Amino acid sequence: RRGEMAKSTQLIDNEVFRAYATYAAIVLLKMMLMSLITAYFRITRKAFVNPEDTASFGKGESAKKFLRSDPDVERVRRGHLNDLENIVPFVGIGLLYALSGPELSTALLHFRIFTGARILHTFAYLIPLPQPGRGLSWAVGYSVTFSMAYKVLKTAWLL
Amino acid sequence: RRGEMAKSTQLIDNEVFRAYATYAAIVLLKMMLMSLITAYFRITRKAFVNPEDTASFGKGESAKKFLRSDPDVERVRRGHLNDLENIVPFVGIGLLYALSGPELSTALLHFRIFTGARILHTFAYLIPLPQPGRGLSWAVGYSVTFSMAYKVLKTAWLL
Amino acid sequence: RRGEMAKSTQLIDNEVFRAYATYAAIVLLKMMLMSLITAYFRITRKAFVNPEDTASFGKGESAKKFLRSDPDVERVRRGHLNDLENIVPFVGIGLLYALSGPELSTALLHFRIFTGARILHTFAYLIPLPQPGRGLSWAVGYSVTFSMAYKVLKTAWLL
Numbered sequence: 446r447r448g449e450m451a452k453s454t455q456l457i458d459n460e461v462f463r464a465y466a467t468y469a470a471i472v473l474l475k476m477m478l479m480s481l482i483t484a485y486f487r488i489t490r491k492a493f494v495n496p497e498d499t500a501s502f503g504k505g506e507s508a509k510k511f512l513r514s515d516p517d518v519e520r521v522r523r524g525h526l527n528d529l530e531n532i533v534p535f536v537g538i539g540l541l542y543a544l545s546g547p548e549l550s551t552a553l554l555h556f557r558i559f560t561g562a563r564i565l566h567t568f569a570y571l572i573p574l575p576q577p578g579r580g581l582s583w584a585v586g587y588s589v590t591f592s593m594a595y596k597v598l599k600t601a602w603l604l
Numbered sequence: 605r606r607g608e609m610a611k612s613t614q615l616i617d618n619e620v621f622r623a624y625a626t627y628a629a630i631v632l633l634k635m636m637l638m639s640l641i642t643a644y645f646r647i648t649r650k651a652f653v654n655p656e657d658t659a660s661f662g663k664g665e666s667a668k669k670f671l672r673s674d675p676d677v678e679r680v681r682r683g684h685l686n687d688l689e690n691i692v693p694f695v696g697i698g699l700l701y702a703l704s705g706p707e708l709s710t711a712l713l714h715f716r717i718f719t720g721a722r723i724l725h726t727f728a729y730l731i732p733l734p735q736p737g738r739g740l741s742w743a744v745g746y747s748v749t750f751s752m753a754y755k756v757l758k759t760a761w762l763l
Numbered sequence: 764r765r766g767e768m769a770k771s772t773q774l775i776d777n778e779v780f781r782a783y784a785t786y787a788a789i790v791l792l793k794m795m796l797m798s799l800i801t802a803y804f805r806i807t808r809k810a811f812v813n814p815e816d817t818a819s820f821g822k823g824e825s826a827k828k829f830l831r832s833d834p835d836v837e838r839v840r841r842g843h844l845n846d847l848e849n850i851v852p853f854v855g856i857g858l859l860y861a862l863s864g865p866e867l868s869t870a871l872l873h874f875r876i877f878t879g880a881r882i883l884h885t886f887a888y889l890i891p892l893p894q895p896g897r898g899l900s901w902a903v904g905y906s907v908t909f910s911m912a913y914k915v916l917k918t919a920w921l922l
Contacts, residue, residue: 456703457760466700466760470753473693477746480689494682497732523812529688529847530798534791536696537854541784544774573815587795594788601775601784615862616919625859625919629912632852636905639848653841656891688847695855 461552465543468556472532472563479525482571483518490515524570528563531583535559535590542593545600555589562586620711624702627715631691631722638684641730642677649674683729687722690742694718694749701752704759714748721745779870783861786874790850790881797843800889801836808833842888846881849901853877853908860911863918873907880904 456462486492492515493499499508539559543552562585569579615621645651651674652658658667698718702711721744728738774780804810810833811817817826857877861870880903887897 457700457705460762462703463760463762466704466756467762470697470700470756470760473696474750474753476689477693477749480746495679495732495738497735497738500734520813525689529692530794530843533692533847533851534795537791538788540699540858541775541788544780545784546775573813575818576815579813579815587798590795591792594792597784597788601781601788603778603781603785616859616864619921621862622919622921625863625915626921629856629859629915629919632855633909633912635848636852636908639905654838654891654897656894656897659893684848688851692851699858 460549461543461547464549464553464556465539468560469536469539472535472560475564475567476525476528476532479521479528479567483521483525486515486518486521490517492518520573521571524567527566527570527583531566531586531590532563535563535586535593538590538594538597541597541601545597547596555593559586559589562589619708620702620706623708623712623715624698627719628695628698631694631719634723634726635684635687635691638680638687638726642680642684645674645677645680649676651677679732680730683726686725686729686742690725690745690749691722694722694745694752697749697753697756700756700760704756706755714752718745718748721748778867779861779865782867782871782874783857786878787854787857790853790878793882793885794843794846794850797839797846797885801839801843804833804836804839808835810836838891839889842885845884845888845901849884849904849908850881853881853904853911856908856912856915859915859919863915865914873911877904877907880907 457466487498491502491511492513493511494514496508496512499511502508502511539556542555547555562582566579566582566586568574569582573579616625646657650661650670651672652670653673655667655671658670661667661670698715701714706714721741725738725741725745727733728741732738775784805816809820809829810831811829812832814826814830817829820826820829857874860873865873880900884897884900884904886892887900891897
């Protein structure tokens with residue numbers, strides 16, 4: 446029992462892995478937040494896509510008019526999909542990177558810049574900020590993931 | 605050779621990690637099943653999006669009429685995207701959670717509730733069940749992932 | 764300090780894990796490439812979705828005409844979403860598979876076939892190749908992930 450616990454906490458005792466766990470959890474929670482923002486806009490804008498979601502507004506034509514797309518809802522959904530496209534590679538490559546033995550300070554630099562860039566990206570998308578705000582924050586996050594992938598491939602390469 | 609095998613099976617010998625591996629594989633397979641359901645509806649409803657997919661129905665206008673959207677196909681696709689938005693955070697945060705040294709019984713509780721909720725969510729989406737069936741099953745899965753993220757951040761926190 | 768580094772490189776010293784890290788990084792980078800291809804087509808086809816992205820083309824009606832959907836852009840986006848739906852399960856299940864103690868040769872076979880199939884799938888989608896080119900490359904990747912999930916569940920099963 447004790448031995449098992451010790452084994453299971455081995456990775457989590459490693460500082461780079463702890464930093465990875467912290468930042469991966471933060472960006473995944475940030476991505477999950479997009480679901481709540483979508484729900485908020487769907488309800489306040491009364492813009493739904495599933496007929497069963499509008500049943501509480503009455504039957505027939507009176508409910509049907511709420512089956513519509515809304516620009517604010519669509520904007521949040523695009524931000525959510527962009528998160529999936531960028532945060533998923535970060536979480537996957539970041540795990541391998543954390544296991545490839547980087548310096549703690551270098552790893553923290555990667556994780557912090559990525560996380561900051563993705564939080565900025567969400568604000569840039571939802572406010573919205575004028576370009577190139579959103580484009581730059583996207584490119585910074587993308588480059589961090591790319592840099593980690595380079596380290597992973599250099600360390601692990603076995604084709 | 606032997607030592608290497610032993611090393612590689614270290615994590616998989618841990619009971620919490622085995623439970624994680626089992627449930628993560630199940631929910632990922634469930635998510636993959638959505639691709640087959642989409643293909644089934646596309647073929648039976650004859651509703652495609654790529655011109656090359658309708659080539660077997662003939663050429664020109666006779667094939668073009670199958671390039672259309674179908675409500676059943678779109679419903680499965682929304683369920684699939686919702687899986688991506690919710691199962692991906694579960695798999696990522698769940699891995700970190702499994703490595704953060706939780707009690708086996710607590711971990712099993714989290715994994716079982718999440719998996720049950722997401723299977724219910726799929727049925728609620730595809731049948732479809734009246735609300736709040738789908739909404740509640742979504743919220744239960746969401747809360748489980750949130751609870752695991754809390755444990756991860758409490759254990760690993762290194763910003 | 765040394766002990767910590769040794770611990771952190773334990774997994775990455777395992778050959779199956781190194782092979783997994785290599786192929787997971789490659790397919791995630793391939794998926795990330797879809798963002799660049801989308802950006803390339805959006806700019807060359809002048810087809811945008813966010814009003815702030817067309818601001819550099821002028822104001823009012825002159826910029827508004829670039830807020831449109833383009834078949835090439837939509838095709839790349841469908842390929843990108845298909846990558847998310849298939850590469851994410853591979854990365855998740857593949858990690859568990861690599862930790863379940865497979866033979867190196869068997870593991871390499873799985874990783875190589877999946878990676879080859881997904882690269883072919885991208886070409887089949889973007890050129891596009893006539894069916895069943897895209898369908899077959901999709902099915903091959905899907906089957907590899909399924910085969911790895913079977914091994915994971917057989918090894919780890921704890922419900």
